[in-house]
Each structure stands twice: as C-alpha cells, then as structure tokens.
Amino acid sequence: MGSLDAKPAETQEPDINDQAQLWNIIYGFGGSLVLRCAVEIGIADIIKNNNGSITLAQLASKLSIPNVNSDHLYRILRFLVHMNILEHEICNGGVDKVYSLKPIGTLLLRDAERSMAPIILGLTHKDFMVPWHFMKEGLASEGTTAFEIGMGMPIWKFLEGHPDQSQLFNEEMAGETRLLTKTLFEDCRDIFQGLDSLVDVGGGNGTTIMAIYETFPHIKCTLYDLPHVIANSRDHPNVQKVSGDMFKCVPTAQAILLKLILHDWTDEECVHILKKCKEAIPKETGKVIIVDVVLDEESTHELTKTRLLLDIDMMVSTGGRERTLDDWDNLLKRAGFRSHNIRPIRAIQSLIEAFP
Known part of the structure; x- marks a missing residue:
C-alpha cells in the first residue's frame, strides 16, 4: 500500500514543443487572416490565369492595388508556402522564385466547384x-x-x-x-x-x-x-x-x-x-x-x-x-x-x- 505521506511524482516541465504548440494556437487567427487577404486580392485566381505559375514581380503587377509593397507581398507569399497553400521553385540562376498552387490552394479559386x-x-x-x-x-x-x-x-x-x-x-x-x-x-x-x-x-x-x-x-x-x-x-x-x-x-x-x-x-x-x-x-x-x-x-x-x-x-x-x-x-x-x-x-x- 502507498504511504499517505508519499510525494507526488515530479510534474514534467513544458518544453519548447509545448511552447510551439501554444504559439501556433495563439496565432491561429493570423493564418485565417492571411488566407482572407489571399482571397481578397485573388492570388490563386491570378496564378491560375497566368498559366499556373508566377513570379513576385508578375503578381505585384497584376494586383488591383496601387504602389504594391513587394516586400510585404513576398512575406505573405512566404507564409502561404509555409502553410502548404503555395509552392515555389528557384529560377533564373537563383534570382527569382516562381510560385504555383498546391492542390489545397485550388480551394481558394473563386470559380472552383468546391471553392472555400x-x-x-x-x-x-x-x-x-x-x-x-x-x-x-x-x-x-x-x-x-x-x-x-x-x-x-x-x-x-x-x-x-x-x-x-x-x-x-x-x-x-x-x-x-x-x-x-x-x-x-x-x-x-x-x-x-x-x-x-x-x-x-x-x-x-x-x-x-x-x-x-x-x-x-x-x-x-x-x-x-x-x-x-x-x-x-x-x-x-x-x-x-x-x-x-x-x-x-x-x-x-x-x-x-x-x-x-x-x-x-x-x-x-x-x-x-x-x-x-x-x-x-x-x-x-x-x-x-x-x-x-x-x-x-x-x-x-x-x-x-x-x-x-x-x-x-x-x-x-x-x-x-x-x-x-x-x-x-x-x-x-x-x-x-x-x-x-x-x-x-x-x-x-x-x-x-x-x-x-
């Protein structure tokens, strides 16, 4: 039988994986709103209508936004790649990244049968x-x-x-x-x-x-x-x-x-x-x-x-x-x-x- 005075087992301290999990939950709203921005400016549709791939400069030129900040746009694209919405290849001797839609990215197309x-x-x-x-x-x-x-x-x-x-x-x-x-x-x-x-x-x-x-x-x-x-x-x-x-x-x-x-x-x-x-x-x-x-x-x-x-x-x-x-x-x-x-x-x- 266990002693009434027995000490409880030491509680394991949260590690970096636990912190990462909470950070991802905390910033969950951010992923949703990046997706919203992508839909509002039509990134998926523009890529589809550009023969399925596009560079940052080409995308910036096709947005209905005056004076597009290319650095801001690049950071949004980078996050969409991280979310597996987009993928990219390095072209022109490492000068350009060419972006295309992953299968999940087609759900962002406005005219898709199962558009989300x-x-x-x-x-x-x-x-x-x-x-x-x-x-x-x-x-x-x-x-x-x-x-x-x-x-x-x-x-x-x-x-x-x-x-x-x-x-x-x-x-x-x-x-x-x-x-x-x-x-x-x-x-x-x-x-x-x-x-x-x-x-x-x-x-x-x-x-x-x-x-x-x-x-x-x-x-x-x-x-x-x-x-x-x-x-x-x-x-x-x-x-x-x-x-x-x-x-x-x-x-x-x-x-x-x-x-x-x-x-x-x-x-x-x-x-x-x-x-x-x-x-x-x-x-x-x-x-x-x-x-x-x-x-x-x-x-x-x-x-x-x-x-x-x-x-x-x-x-x-x-x-x-x-x-x-x-x-x-x-x-x-x-x-x-x-x-x-x-x-x-x-x-x-x-x-x-x-x-x-």
Missing part, C-alpha cells in the same frame, strides 16, 4: 469575429449569445438589418453547400431518387435546392426561407420560392430538407422545428432529411477538431450546438419520429433520415 473562398470571407469578416471576443461574457449570460452581447442583437436580426453582411452570410452558406453537394449526391443518391417533392427549409439563396433539381429533375422542388432571404435568392424556372417562418409552418412535401439548420438552435427550438416538419410530410411515405454534424467527442478523425470548433462557433453565434449520436437520438424521439438512420458521408456533416 466564400467560407473564408464569411467566417473572417470583422463583424462575425467580434462575438468571439465576448465568449467569457456569454458564459455568464443564460439565454444570451456572445453575438448578441457583442453586436447588440441576435444574429438573425442583425442579418435582416444588414443586407451586405446577410449576402456575405448566404454566400458562405452557398460555399459550404457547393463543398458538400457533390459528395452528398455521390454518397446518398438513393435517398433522393424515390422522391416526388421536396422542400428545402432555410435554403438561403437556393444553391442546394437548385442543385437537387438539376440532378433529380423528377422532384418538385421548393425553396422556403424568411421573406428578406427569399427576396434576394436566385430564380429558377422549375423551383418554387415560398417565404415564411419555419417556427410557424412548413410547406407540405414528401420530404423536408434541413441542411445546416438545426445546429443553429437550442434543443427545444429544434424539437419545435422538427414537429412542424413532421406535420408537413405524409405519415407513411414521408421523411425529413437532415444534413448536420454528428459529433464523436473521442474520435481521432482529422475533422474532429473542426467539428468541435464548429460547436463553439454555434455557441458563440447562434446559441445552437453540434450534437452527438445520443443527442440526435434524443432530439428525434422528443419530436415524435418513429425511427431514423444516420449515414456518414465524406464531409464534416452526416446525413440523417427521420421517419414519422
């Missing part, structure tokens, strides 16, 4: 970063988000009154959709093939529902969102647009799609939304299709950290959360669904089918 440029611009916008500075205050404010404390109003009211930020937010959501849609259709094609009608609830500018119609033209498709969102959404001759409030009612269809919606809301609000969706579908053949994160807190998957950060983002911005397998089971039972299936896909999110 709108996501970068949305998440790093100064208005959307302010609430993160009020995380501490949010801990002590029951029912009040850090966003509301920092910006003076809930995020949805803010977006309604700020058209430019609302457009940026919707472009970010559309960017996430484009990143997800191809994978969703490839991995879960069977889920959509048998449907005759579908309503995309909270569908934003219509990117998702229009992609669904183009892939499955037999489905009668409806975009449903708040009036100010619908007013700024894209038009499509075969997609009906309906404005309304999902907390009050949902248009009827064989299937309801909730893509990246429920993580914005509390459990009680989600149960309310799900019940409204359940009322809108036929009892025997209907279903609600949910695309959202299924969180595994102990997973070593490369996306686990991102999913956990998304959960913090929801806490700070909307008062919602990312949910575990047990959380989803509980939520859907409370909403009265008799069964559900959860299918992992090659994305941050999973697909959940809930049956009335």
Whole structure:
C-alpha cells in the first residue's frame, strides 16, 4: 500500500514543443487572416490565369492595388508556402522564385466547384469575429449569445438589418453547400431518387435546392426561407420560392430538407422545428432529411477538431450546438419520429433520415 505521506511524482516541465504548440494556437487567427487577404486580392485566381505559375514581380503587377509593397507581398507569399497553400521553385540562376498552387490552394479559386473562398470571407469578416471576443461574457449570460452581447442583437436580426453582411452570410452558406453537394449526391443518391417533392427549409439563396433539381429533375422542388432571404435568392424556372417562418409552418412535401439548420438552435427550438416538419410530410411515405454534424467527442478523425470548433462557433453565434449520436437520438424521439438512420458521408456533416 502507498504511504499517505508519499510525494507526488515530479510534474514534467513544458518544453519548447509545448511552447510551439501554444504559439501556433495563439496565432491561429493570423493564418485565417492571411488566407482572407489571399482571397481578397485573388492570388490563386491570378496564378491560375497566368498559366499556373508566377513570379513576385508578375503578381505585384497584376494586383488591383496601387504602389504594391513587394516586400510585404513576398512575406505573405512566404507564409502561404509555409502553410502548404503555395509552392515555389528557384529560377533564373537563383534570382527569382516562381510560385504555383498546391492542390489545397485550388480551394481558394473563386470559380472552383468546391471553392472555400466564400467560407473564408464569411467566417473572417470583422463583424462575425467580434462575438468571439465576448465568449467569457456569454458564459455568464443564460439565454444570451456572445453575438448578441457583442453586436447588440441576435444574429438573425442583425442579418435582416444588414443586407451586405446577410449576402456575405448566404454566400458562405452557398460555399459550404457547393463543398458538400457533390459528395452528398455521390454518397446518398438513393435517398433522393424515390422522391416526388421536396422542400428545402432555410435554403438561403437556393444553391442546394437548385442543385437537387438539376440532378433529380423528377422532384418538385421548393425553396422556403424568411421573406428578406427569399427576396434576394436566385430564380429558377422549375423551383418554387415560398417565404415564411419555419417556427410557424412548413410547406407540405414528401420530404423536408434541413441542411445546416438545426445546429443553429437550442434543443427545444429544434424539437419545435422538427414537429412542424413532421406535420408537413405524409405519415407513411414521408421523411425529413437532415444534413448536420454528428459529433464523436473521442474520435481521432482529422475533422474532429473542426467539428468541435464548429460547436463553439454555434455557441458563440447562434446559441445552437453540434450534437452527438445520443443527442440526435434524443432530439428525434422528443419530436415524435418513429425511427431514423444516420449515414456518414465524406464531409464534416452526416446525413440523417427521420421517419414519422
């Protein structure tokens, strides 16, 4: 038996690797904002349009910035190389470095099918970063988000009154959709093939529902969102647009799609939304299709950290959360669904089918 007077083992002192890890975390915002700068000035697009490679001088000459400071630009490029966004070769006898995009760098292209440029611009916008500075205050404010404390109003009211930020937010959501849609259709094609009608609830500018119609033209498709969102959404001759409030009612269809919606809301609000969706579908053949994160807190998957950060983002911005397998089971039972299936896909999110 051990002695009560035994001394605890010596605590190992943090070493330089521990310091390096903390420095990288502390300056994590810096990497995000360097990426933002790269997207804003179009570095990836300029390289692509210059036959895939470019020198510092050529890049400086093509920027829409007067009197470019070449030293500043070089230091940004150097960091992008360090982040594995760019690579470079030494040319002209060591005089010039020629920069090109690494595969990850193509995600910064504005016109790429899976461009992450709108996501970068949305998440790093100064208005959307302010609430993160009020995380501490949010801990002590029951029912009040850090966003509301920092910006003076809930995020949805803010977006309604700020058209430019609302457009940026919707472009970010559309960017996430484009990143997800191809994978969703490839991995879960069977889920959509048998449907005759579908309503995309909270569908934003219509990117998702229009992609669904183009892939499955037999489905009668409806975009449903708040009036100010619908007013700024894209038009499509075969997609009906309906404005309304999902907390009050949902248009009827064989299937309801909730893509990246429920993580914005509390459990009680989600149960309310799900019940409204359940009322809108036929009892025997209907279903609600949910695309959202299924969180595994102990997973070593490369996306686990991102999913956990998304959960913090929801806490700070909307008062919602990312949910575990047990959380989803509980939520859907409370909403009265008799069964559900959860299918992992090659994305941050999973697909959940809930049956009335």
